[in-house]
Amino acid sequence: MADNTFMLEIVTPEQIVFKDEVQFVVVPAVDGELGVLVNHAALVTALTIGVLRYREPSGAEKKMAVSGGFMEVVDNVARVLAETSERGSEIDILRAKDSARRARERLTQRNENINYARAQLSLNRAIARLKAAGEKLD
Numbered sequence: 001m002a003d004n005t006f007m008l009e010i011v012t013p014e015q016i017v018f019k020d021e022v023q024f025v026v027v028p029a030v031d032g033e034l035g036v037l038v039n040h041a042a043l044v045t046a047l048t049i050g051v052l053r054y055r056e057p058s059g060a061e062k063k064m065a066v067s068g069g070f071m072e073v074v075d076n077v078a079r080v081l082a083e084t085s086e087r088g089s090e091i092d093i094l095r096a097k098d099s100a101r102r103a104r105e106r107l108t109q110r111n112e113n114i115n116y117a118r119a120q121l122s123l124n125r126a127i128a129r130l131k132a133a134g135e136k137l138d
Contacts, residue, residue: 005057006038006076010064010085017064017085023055025078027071028128034071036078044072047082049124051132063088065132067125084125088132096133100126 008025010018026035028050049067056062069082103123106114130137 004038006036006040006078008054008078008080010052010066010080010082012082012085017082017087021057023057023059025052025054025080027052027080028066029071036071036073038076040073040076040078042074044070046070047080049121050128051088052080052085063132063134065091065125065129067128086129086132088134091129091133093130093133093135096126096129096135100130 005021005023008018008020008022009016024035024037026033027045028048030046030048033050034045047066047069050065052064052066054062054064065084065086065088066080066082067084069080071081072079100123103119103126106119107116107123127137
């Protein structure tokens, strides 16, 4: 391991999404974005829906959409246990835009049968996916 890198593991209930050395990671913590560099103090934090960013040892920056979970940092290993995680480069942009459109429509309707909290979460996930894919938002 290089002097300025640490291990990042991103795991969902279905699979190990990512496991490699990185220079830094920024996660969407419940209280705002949280950045981690090598030799960070031990911590555990809750995550929300948003974009996780990291820099590879080569200098390339990557993004992933995550929705909820936790991050633990111990002994130069950052473990993200996420409900869902999707690489920005693998996101279906048309599907994410369609999901955002449907969620916005539900949020503007006046209907007692609509679960507005669920629609808002759906919109937040779609926005995070579009941001991770590098798309401009409307």
